[in-house]
Amino acid sequence: MATGRTHRPATRSRGIPEATVARLPLYLRALTALSERSVPTVSSEELATAAGVNSAKLRKDFSYLGSYGTRGVGYDVEYLVYQISRELGLTQDWPVVIVGIGNLGAALANYGGFASRGFRVAALIDADPAMAGKPVAGIPVQHTDELEKIITDNGVSIGVIATPAGAAQQVCDRLVAAGITSILNFAPTVLSVPDGVDVRKVDLSIELQILAFHEQRKAGEEVGAPEEAAGAVPPPPVTPHRAPSGAPGAPGADSGRQGPDGDVPAVMPA
Amino acid sequence: MATGRTHRPATRSRGIPEATVARLPLYLRALTALSERSVPTVSSEELATAAGVNSAKLRKDFSYLGSYGTRGVGYDVEYLVYQISRELGLTQDWPVVIVGIGNLGAALANYGGFASRGFRVAALIDADPAMAGKPVAGIPVQHTDELEKIITDNGVSIGVIATPAGAAQQVCDRLVAAGITSILNFAPTVLSVPDGVDVRKVDLSIELQILAFHEQRKAGEEVGAPEEAAGAVPPPPVTPHRAPSGAPGAPGADSGRQGPDGDVPAVMPA
DNA sequence: ATCTGTGAATGGTTTCACAGCT
DNA sequence: AGCTGTGAAACCATTCACAGAT
Numbered sequence: 001m002a003t004g005r006t007h008r009p010a011t012r013s014r015g016i017p018e019a020t021v022a023r024l025p026l027y028l029r030a031l032t033a034l035s036e037r038s039v040p041t042v043s044s045e046e047l048a049t050a051a052g053v054n055s056a057k058l059r060k061d062f063s064y065l066g067s068y069g070t071r072g073v074g075y076d077v078e079y080l081v082y083q084i085s086r087e088l089g090l091t092q093d094w095p096v097v098i099v100g101i102g103n104l105g106a107a108l109a110n111y112g113g114f115a116s117r118g119f120r121v122a123a124l125i126d127a128d129p130a131m132a133g134k135p136v137a138g139i140p141v142q143h144t145d146e147l148e149k150i151i152t153d154n155g156v157s158i159g160v161i162a163t164p165a166g167a168a169q170q171v172c173d174r175l176v177a178a179g180i181t182s183i184l185n186f187a188p189t190v191l192s193v194p195d196g197v198d199v200r201k202v203d204l205s206i207e208l209q210i211l212a213f214h215e216q217r218k219a220g221e222e223v224g225a226p227e228e229a230a231g232a233v234p235p236p237p238v239t240p241h242r243a244p245s246g247a248p249g250a251p252g253a254d255s256g257r258q259g260p261d262g263d264v265p266a267v268m269p270a
Numbered sequence: 271m272a273t274g275r276t277h278r279p280a281t282r283s284r285g286i287p288e289a290t291v292a293r294l295p296l297y298l299r300a301l302t303a304l305s306e307r308s309v310p311t312v313s314s315e316e317l318a319t320a321a322g323v324n325s326a327k328l329r330k331d332f333s334y335l336g337s338y339g340t341r342g343v344g345y346d347v348e349y350l351v352y353q354i355s356r357e358l359g360l361t362q363d364w365p366v367v368i369v370g371i372g373n374l375g376a377a378l379a380n381y382g383g384f385a386s387r388g389f390r391v392a393a394l395i396d397a398d399p400a401m402a403g404k405p406v407a408g409i410p411v412q413h414t415d416e417l418e419k420i421i422t423d424n425g426v427s428i429g430v431i432a433t434p435a436g437a438a439q440q441v442c443d444r445l446v447a448a449g450i451t452s453i454l455n456f457a458p459t460v461l462s463v464p465d466g467v468d469v470r471k472v473d474l475s476i477e478l479q480i481l482a483f484h485e486q487r488k489a490g491e492e493v494g495a496p497e498e499a500a501g502a503v504p505p506p507p508v509t510p511h512r513a514p515s516g517a518p519g520a521p522g523a524d525s526g527r528q529g530p531d532g533d534v535p536a537v538m539p540a
Numbered sequence: 541a542t543c544t545g546t547g548a549a550t551g552g553t554t555t556c557a558c559a560g561c562t
Numbered sequence: 563a564g565c566t567g568t569g570a571a572a573c574c575a576t577t578c579a580c581a582g583a584t
Contacts (some may be wrong), residue, residue: 019575025479029458031376043543052460055543056577063545071544071583088479089486096478103380107373113475117326118482123381157485158478181488182481184474188299188383190322198484200477204454207470208428209295211452212388214361214468215427218451260488289553313565326555333567341566471546 016087020061024084026051026116027058031081043074085117094239095122095156097180099171100163101131101141108162109137122154127167144171158182165189180231286357290331294354296321297328298387301351313344355387365392365426367450369441370433371411372402376455378432379407392424397437414441421448428452435459 013258030050034042044062048055061074062068068083069075096114098105101124108114124141126132131141142150150156159180161168168187174266175183182198185191188206191199288515293513300320302314314332318325332338338353339345355361366384368375371394378384379394394411396402401411412420421425428451431438438457445453452468455461461469 005468017575021483022476022480024483025473025476026460028479029327030460045543052311054577056579057575059543059545060576067545069544072542073584074543087483089482090479092285092486094427094478094482094485103373108376108474110373111474113473114478117475117479119475119478124405158481160478182485184481190300190320196488198481200481202472202474202477203295203383204378204381204472205297205387207454208292208293208364208389208473209298209360209386209387210292210466212359212364212427213291213294213357214450215364217360218466287552315565324555326557327553329566330554330568337567339566340562341560342564344565 016064020064021088023053023057023061024052024088026053027061028081028084028088028090031077031084034077035081039073039077041076044069048076063141090118093120094120095120096152096158096160097121097123097125097147097150097154097156097175098160099125099144099147100161100167100177100187101126101136102162105160105162106136108160108186109139116231119158122156123150125150127163148178150245151175151180156180158184160184160186161191162186286334290334291358293321293323293327293331294358296323297331298351298354298358298360299345301354304347305351309347311344311346314339315347327428360388363390364428365390365424366428366430367391367393367395367417367420367424367426367445368430368432369395369414369417369445370437370457371406371443372432375430375432376406378430378456379409389428392426394422395420397433418442418448421445421450426450428454430454430456431461432456508526 009210027047030047031042042050044055044059048058051058065083065087068080082091096119098121101109104117105124105126109121112173114121121137123141124136125144125147126140126141127144129143133142134141146223151159157180159175159182161171161175161183163171165187168185168189172183172185172191176193176197180239181196183191183193183200185199185201188203188204191201193199296334297317300317301312302316302459303320312320314325314329318328335353335357338350352361366389368378368391371470375394375396379391384391391409394406394409395414395417396411397414399413402413404411421429422511427450429439429445431445431453433441435457438459439461442453442461442463442498446463446467450463451466453461453463453470455469455471456473458473461471463469
């Protein structure tokens with residue numbers, strides 16, 4: 001049960017900063033679009049705009065990869081596409097398994113963006129026996145029992161977890177035991193993995209909550225009142241010694257914020 | 271065409287750092303789980319483990335909210351749940367519209383995590399007339415024509431875009447014109463929005479590409495060869511003056527990396 | 541004249557380590 | 563004794579501004 005490493009402690013990765021790595025796919029996408037329109041070269045300014053960043057950042061980012069531009073001219077589109085693809089490891093193909101074929105899993109299986117870069121969906125796996133054999137996105141779903149075999153046989157090293165939260169850790173453990181070393185997790189749970197395994201998390205409800213935070217601020221500033229928008233100010237930290245008997249404060253319109261079962265599966269696998 | 275602002279330039283938000291805001295939902299989830307198990311108090315250490323961060327970070331984060339703990343004891347679970355909910359704006363409810371009801375849109379509509387905190391799916395919108403009226407997750411899909419009316423009538427300020435990339439900017443413009451000020455974008459495009467509108471992006475293929483980057487590094491280090499794993503070293507930056515006639519380098523096994531239509535819709539709305 | 545590549549400056553985030561309260 | 567709250571230090575990321583290449 002190793003303590004979950006998650007973010008890669010910069011193992012001296014020949015220096016490319018994590019923040020830069022996270023933007024390379026953005027540049028790649030913008031470049032691919034240019035390439036399709038047969039644009040031969042771009043300036044840092046143009047490319048930055050297309051990718052939604054500023055040009056200084058882009059140039060700094062590229063400087064970690066090497067000197068791939070031409071002063072006074074810009075960057076050769078095809079050449080850059082290749083260099084970034086190579087840096088990201090997209091010149092080889094990556095078989096991927098998706099575990100948990102509910103709505104979300106099906107959406108992922110159908111997602112064109114996977115196939116379009118080196119990623120290939122090697123298998124779809126679900127715990128529901130009734131799903132077994134049914135094709136999703138042209139690929140027959142296989143039962144969880146086959147998980148280990150599928151991974152070894154296909155040499156899969158990347159797994160996508162799209163199961164309900166309750167099943168995620170268990171699935172994760174099996175994936176890791178079978179040899180998976182990178183996991184993309186859509187279930188709303190913190191996964192524990194041994195050292196050397198990378199986990200990235202995509203969490204829909206967290207993103208919304210962050211938006212709500214800013215949204216609330218906007219609403220507050222609008223009226224001029226710098227603090228609370230509506231509703232009474234909550235009780236001060238009265239240093240409670242035990243759990244308060246009732247509810248903590250005056251939560252306003254809080255008629256049952258709690259969902260049907262706590263933190264909730266992303267999507268049912270059945 | 272305003273240049274797309276995206277990340278909130280820290281408008282003196284009473285100081286809470288963006289990185290902290292992004293972690294509050296994590297803490298909230300861990301606290302909710304504790305609350306359900308009727309745990310009265312937690313130490314920063316325990317809570318940090320449950321949330322997947324370290325305790326120093328957690329304490330720093332909480333210190334921006336106020337002094338909600340008790341030295342020598344820890345934090346009162348219920349009280350903290352309330353304080354963080356309030357800070358995130360989750361004590362009020364947020365009507366949300368989802369535009370683009372393909373596999374992904376349907377998955378989102380069914381996602382329990384939305385409903386479980388203040389978020390309420392106010393409407394599902396799709397461009398396909400054949401979808402109109404069909405219930406998804408118990409909510410009838412409405413046609414894009416109704417978009418503006420739906421938003422104004424329901425006072426919606428948060429919109430989720432789950433359309434193909436090609437439609438996203440257009441949908442975004444209409445959402446913004448109708449009064450939406452926060453957008454969660456699942457389409458693989460950079461959205462341009464006027465100042466004051468927040469956009470957050472969830473991009474499945476980018477996450478996978480980041481994993482591939484690290485995966486590649488692991489494979490390389492394993493064999494001891496610090497540089498290229500397999501395949502010839504690519505051509506040096508020969509300062510090409512125009513686009514090279516053929517392909518740039520020696521992309522190895524690159525039998526058609528390009529997908530059927532470029533960067534590809536997330537999921538078909540039809 | 542133009543546009544890249546990069547040191548130096550700035551700003552934000554994480555970690556350390558300990559003072560201060562219970 | 564135990565655990566929070568927080569300055570100070572260390573680290574990472576972004577932006578500035580300009581030297582250097584074409």
